[in-house]
Amino acid sequence: MDGHRRLWCNAGMPAATDVDAAAAPAFSPLYRQIKALLTQALQAGDWKPGEVIPSEAELAQRFKVSQGTVRKAIDELATDNLLVRRQGRGTFVATHAETQVQYRFLRLVSDDGSADRLERRFLDCRRLRAQAEVARELGLRSGDAVVQIRRLLSLRERPVVLDELWLPGAAFKGLTAERLAQWRGPLYRLFESEFGVHMVRAEEKIRAVAADADAAALLGRAQGAPLLSVERVAYTYGDRPVELRRGLYDTTTHHYRNELS
Amino acid sequence: MDGHRRLWCNAGMPAATDVDAAAAPAFSPLYRQIKALLTQALQAGDWKPGEVIPSEAELAQRFKVSQGTVRKAIDELATDNLLVRRQGRGTFVATHAETQVQYRFLRLVSDDGSADRLERRFLDCRRLRAQAEVARELGLRSGDAVVQIRRLLSLRERPVVLDELWLPGAAFKGLTAERLAQWRGPLYRLFESEFGVHMVRAEEKIRAVAADADAAALLGRAQGAPLLSVERVAYTYGDRPVELRRGLYDTTTHHYRNELS
């Protein structure tokens, strides 16, 4: 129709400084503005994980753009794994509560390719004050309340992963050791259904480290044995960090699988 | 116009058996058929890495489809990193010979985020007969000729990566130690410009291992020190494996960075 209805929609963005002015995109195409609106709706919780969002036709009408433009916005959100399209059914908010792919972010696979059943065992769950480093990674201030969880994952009766993780205390109020003990399924499913926190993406730093006495005992390995250290920061809508996790993987019969392209 | 010009273009596919018939897609949309044609052209070397491919309009005319359909095919090839679009200039065949992003597949970054200059030192380059495992990973037969290379990467004067890699001898005929010694730049750039082998994607298996005497000496670490083992199989057009690589990373001041989504 008109070809450029540019709203310069930069809601939520900090004011541009001289420094980043150069890096800022000159303009946003319409479909990106629609994408931003949809993202806001997701962040605001207008549609919950697992639910259907309105049809493309309806959204087009609502935003007064063509269906193709809405479509392109949804396309990007789908490749970002925020939405899931299902032909003939509709478009759904991505969720960790699907029967498929239980552990979307766990890249550990067995060397022989077999799919093992995974067993969880929680070691402890405490509320404490965040140390400087934990606070920084979670976007909190030192001394803010955090929940610390430690747990062990086993494959074929053998402990393979020792996880230690920190969550912002404010967002995870009712999270207790009892609650964890009776929970069946991935943690991210619990976080999503009980605390309304959906993990969108994560960044990991991977290193090889020597097992300390504690890790060695829990994983049934010798002290000093090489372990894979996987430090993860997970983000929810709006790129807000909401989990810091440090995993120690025993990689004698399993490995961390990655695809490069 | 017609809406479905389905050619059932399954060139190169084995005949469907009863087993995989269920998994086989019922039909290919037109843009996927175009995508397949473009992929074949890339594989055949019709357009070399770094070169421009014909414009969307011309391809549309050539294939007798609308520009939008060509566009969607190119979109997918661009997200697969086979093509690179440059607004106003054209669409180019992806290459490792760009001044930007020298090491597209190297995920090792320094803990403090600084970008170190990288130094290469070749240890040796031999032609030998493939062992069973190497042959299997490269799609060769045991005893086929392979080239074995070992080299050391250093950051800030400190050796950090010990790589050992195998290439199919047939495709890398003139590859000698001298050739390597005088080469400046990433190996994949050499492979591409001198041997016409472009790496498209790779799979990595990551483990923590203890340094053996050899690796310890070369990396300046104690024997038994934990190292990151990164086993990579790299593929060229048509998903044909053309490189097996095993890297040992010293992760005391660096880490392997990964994004999950």
Added chain:
DNA sequence: AAGTGGTCTAGACCACCTG
């Protein structure tokens, strides 16, 4: 100014799912 990719639209029809 000309050429390329990028955006937006409107409409037709297909494939898939659910009632």
Added chain:
DNA sequence: AGGTGGTCTAGACCACTTA
């Protein structure tokens, strides 16, 4: 049968690059 996403088309115009 009706609704949803998926494909395809044709045309207009915008943004960017090069000459």
